[in-house]
Amino acid sequence: MAISAKDVQKLREMTGVGMMDCKKALTEAEGNMDKAVEILREKGLAASQKKAGRIAAEGMAYAAVIDGVGVVVEVNAETDFVAKNEKFVDFVKGVAATVAANKPADLDALMECKYQGTDLTVTQQQQEMVLVIGENIKVRRFAMFTEGVSVPYIHAGGKIGVLVNLEVTGDIDATEVGKDVAMQIAALRPRFWDKSEVDQATLDEEKKIMLVQMSNDPKMASKPEQVREKIVMGKMNKFYEENCLLQQEFVKDGSMSVAQYIASAAKALGGTITFKSAIRFEKGEGIEKKEENFAEEIAKQLGQ
Numbered sequence: 001m002a003i004s005a006k007d008v009q010k011l012r013e014m015t016g017v018g019m020m021d022c023k024k025a026l027t028e029a030e031g032n033m034d035k036a037v038e039i040l041r042e043k044g045l046a047a048s049q050k051k052a053g054r055i056a057a058e059g060m061a062y063a064a065v066i067d068g069v070g071v072v073v074e075v076n077a078e079t080d081f082v083a084k085n086e087k088f089v090d091f092v093k094g095v096a097a098t099v100a101a102n103k104p105a106d107l108d109a110l111m112e113c114k115y116q117g118t119d120l121t122v123t124q125q126q127q128e129m130v131l132v133i134g135e136n137i138k139v140r141r142f143a144m145f146t147e148g149v150s151v152p153y154i155h156a157g158g159k160i161g162v163l164v165n166l167e168v169t170g171d172i173d174a175t176e177v178g179k180d181v182a183m184q185i186a187a188l189r190p191r192f193w194d195k196s197e198v199d200q201a202t203l204d205e206e207k208k209i210m211l212v213q214m215s216n217d218p219k220m221a222s223k224p225e226q227v228r229e230k231i232v233m234g235k236m237n238k239f240y241e242e243n244c245l246l247q248q249e250f251v252k253d254g255s256m257s258v259a260q261y262i263a264s265a266a267k268a269l270g271g272t273i274t275f276k277s278a279i280r281f282e283k284g285e286g287i288e289k290k291e292e293n294f295a296e297e298i299a300k301q302l303g304q
Helices: 005-015 019-028 033-051 086-102 107-112 122-133 175-188 200-215 225-243 258-269 294-301
Strands: 058-066 069-077 138-145 149-155 160-169 272-282
Touching: 005 019, 005 033, 019 033, 033 122, 058 086, 058 149, 058 272, 069 086, 069 149, 069 160, 069 272, 086 107, 086 122, 086 138, 107 122, 107 138, 122 138, 138 160, 138 272, 149 175, 160 175, 175 258, 175 272, 200 225, 258 272
Parallel strands: 058 160
Antiparallel strands: 058 069, 069 138, 149 160, 160 272
C-alpha cells in the first residue's frame, strides 16, 4: 500500500526518528501507526544494545532544586552535538525530576524508578532516547541534598554542574551567596571543603615533599631543623589556601577568604549562613575517551 508523506511526518514527530526509517516502519506495518511505533521501538532497543559498547564521554552535568530537593545529575552521550539537542536536555531534566520525586538510594534504584510523567522506567526511557537520538546515552550518576538550602549552578551549558548546600538562619535569601560559592567551586575545583577535612596522610605527604625540597636547596639545607619546621608550617597554610574551599582566596574579592565572604554576606543580609557541603560533577571526568582518526573513520564507513 502507498504510504503518504503526511503519515511519515506524523510518525517522525511522534518518535523523532529519521524519515526513511519511518517510511520503512509504516510500510512494514501496512500503514498502522501504533504498529509502526512498536517496530521502531523494537529496532531502537536492538540498536541500543549495539551502541552500548560505544564510549559516551560527552553529555551534560545538570543541577537544580526541585520541590525543595537539591539534585545534580550527569547524563552522557557520544557527541557534544547531541548534548545540545533539546530532547536530550529535556531527558536530563526529567532524570533530575525523577531523583527529586523518588529520592532513590543509588543508581540501580533510580534506573528502576518510573521516569517522571511516564509509565516507563528510567531504563526504558533511556532506551527510548537511544532510539530517538541514535547515540549511546547513559545516566551515569546523581547526588542530592534533602535538607538545608541548596543552590545550583551550571557552567558552560552543562560542562560542570555544582550544587552547594547551606544552613541558613534568619529570613534571608542566600541564593546569591550560594551561587558565588558554586562558581568558585566550578572554577578552582578544591580538593577539600575545609582544612579540618584534610586527612593526616595528605598532610604527612605534603610535609615530606616540602622538607625534601628544602634539603635540596643549599640555602635552606643549612638552616636549623626547627627553622625548617616553622617554614613548613607556613607553607602548609599556603596548601590550605590553594586546596581547601573555605580557606581559598575569594575569586570575586581577593581581600578575603571564601569563609570570610560567606560570614560578611550573611551579616549584611541580617542572618547567618553556614556552608555544609557541595557536589561538583564535570561531564566525562574519569571516562577514558577513545581517540579516533576522523579521516580513517570516514574511509572505514565508505569501505575504502
